[in-house]
Amino acid sequence: MKNYVLCVVDGKSTDHFVKDLASVGFLGRPRLYLSRANLLGSGAAKETRISGDDVDAALSAAASAGSGIVALRVNLDQVARVGTLLKNAKDELSSLKPLEAFTQFFSDYEYIFIRQKTPALHMTSNYFGAHGIKSPDDxxxxxxxxxxxxxxxxxxxxYQGWRKFFDRFDIKPITLVYEECVESPDYVYELLRRLGADSISDVSNDREGLKRLTGPLKRDFLVKFKADQAEKLAMD
Structure with a gap:
């Protein structure tokens, strides 16, 4: 079964996706394993060099913790940082630019892009979570x-940045849309099949599951937001 790079945009939907994937039982434990803090600890001196062995050990430990699967979670702005770390740690990548080093190192990995149906829905989920909106008064x-x-x-x-990254390096990611996966919780079986699982019958009964993030209050929010957007555009 293939390891994978989980390409994310931070938010409530991403948190739910990550928890659900981790709870399946054999889809790894998505985390950013390749950072200085994770590789060397927060107390490491700035001049401490990360070696290729450090990288290999971190990914080996990730596989052991994730039932044999490495699931590397990355935000768009972390790709270049990880690429820089890799080109400095691995001699065979030293001549490459950071994004090239990243894609070269993870060339055997599957890419999975998780998102909501629209950026507006993603924003709404984040806004409600950040501001604790639970009622019309809120x-x-x-x-x-x-x-x-x-x-x-x-x-x-x-969202646009990820699309440009995929296009630039001819990456064809598996795209998981939150709202579609909520309606089809068996999405994990198709994902396992595409990752090359030998068996897809042993998904944990203790799966986290995806929570529905839409509702009347959020629809009211979106109506108001879009009306204000239109008004501002007309004024500009």
């Missing part, structure tokens, strides 16, 4: 268009 009190727009632009930019 929404009336805590809604702020400028803050929502900043988060929407960040998420839109990261």
């Amino acid at each position: 929404l009336a009190e805590k809604y702020n268009f400028e803050d929502s727009q900043i988060e929407f632009q960040r998420i839109s930019s990261e």
